[in-house]
Amino acid sequence: MSVTAKTRPEHRAPRPAAVRGRRSALTDRDGHSVRGWELVVRYALLLLVLALTIGPFLWQLSTSLKGPTEDIYSSPPSFLPEHPTLHNYTRVAATIPVWDYALNSLKVAAASVVTNCVGCALAGYALARLRFAGRRAATLVFLLATLVPVESIIIAQFTTMRELGLNNTLIGVVLPSCVSALNVLLMRNAFLNLPHEVEEAAYVDGANVWQRFWYIALPSVKGTLAVVAIFAFMGAWDDFLWPLIVLNDPSKFTLTIGLNYLHGTFANDQRLVAAGTIIAVAPLIVLFACLQRYFFRGVGEGAVKG
Structure with missing residues (x-):
């Protein structure tokens, strides 16, 4: 009489994670599981930040391309111009010597980039790698200097530039920063x-x-050097208060001061102002586009040691 062996249950293959539990198959860059609604909230917040950041610039760009017959105050507002035109940009050049102002701003910004990259690299290397008396005190002085508002020392800066005979010069604009x-x-x-x-x-x-x-040392910190260059260029290009105080010759005005003349006492054409704004912002966009690879690498430098 044959004995029939009882068959053992076969080993089942492990089920995928989506079948074993109700956890979502979506993961973030760190490998953590993310639920569907969490992903929706993340993208909604990102889109909100993008709209708040890029929205005003896109609106100014749209306004600068609208013709004189289009209503820029319509309700609901019209984002896309019906008949795009570059006439507003030519009107800016006809109203003020915008290219002369832009050249002055470029001189100031380029000088600021060179002096900051050279001076800050030398000073930073000395504070980090050299051993000398008073190194910690010097570091503390630089740290405290970042906490001082510019408005509180601007009178002292102007007095110093006047005593040096550098007021109403582009060198006087560059020197304090x-x-x-x-x-x-x-x-x-x-x-x-x-x-x-x-x-x-x-x-x-x-x-x-x-x-x-x-x-x-210097080739290893190219990313941070690019960050310094971007910060220096943006600070010099966008500065309005200090050039307004130290300059009184219209031929030496920077672009931020010159664009202020697009606002008239009895007339204020927003198309003209928008076109001037785009002209002022365009070099910053080009600079960041050229250095963005080094910029993001420089942000991470110093975060991980070794």
């Missing part, structure tokens, strides 16, 4: 996070301090 305390601290933190072993190896090979700075 040629080395920013914030940029010095950014470069210091970037240099602090470089491995000491590489620089010590160069020191053993006979490299002096200038060679270690130029060939080893």
Whole structure:
């Protein structure tokens, strides 16, 4: 008599995660599971921030392209121009010498970028890698300088420029911000996070301090240097109060001051103002587009040591 063996239950293949539980299959960049409604909330918040950030610029761009026959105050507002035109930009050039003002702003911004990149890199390297008496006190001074409002020292700055004979000059516009305390601290933190072993190896090979700075330290912080360049350019290009105080010759006005003349006492054409605004913002967009790769890399420099 044959004995029939009882068949054992077969081993079942493990079910996928979506079948085992009710957890969502969506994950974020860190590998954490994200529910559907959480993802919707995230994208809704991102779209809201995008609208608040980019919306005013797009509205100014739309207004600058609208012709004189279009109503810019219509309700509901019309975002897209019916007949796009560049006539408003030519009117800006006919109303004020906008390209001369833009050239003055470019000179000031370029000088500010060069002085900040050179001065802040040297100062940051000295504070981070060199040993000298008073190094901590100097770092504290730079830190405290970032807390001082510009408005509280602007009279002292103007008096200093007048005593030096630099008022009503573009050099007087550049000089007070040629080395920013914030940029010095950014470069210091970037240099602090470089491995000491590489620089010590160069020191053993006979490299002096200038060679270690130029060939080893500086190429390793290109991202932070790009951040400093962007901050310096934006600060000099967008500055309005200090050039307004130190300059009184219309031929030396920067673009931010010159665009103020588009506002008339008895007439105020918003199309003209919008076109001038786009002209002023365009160089910043081009600069950031060219340096964005280094900018995002520079934001991360100093966050991870080694």
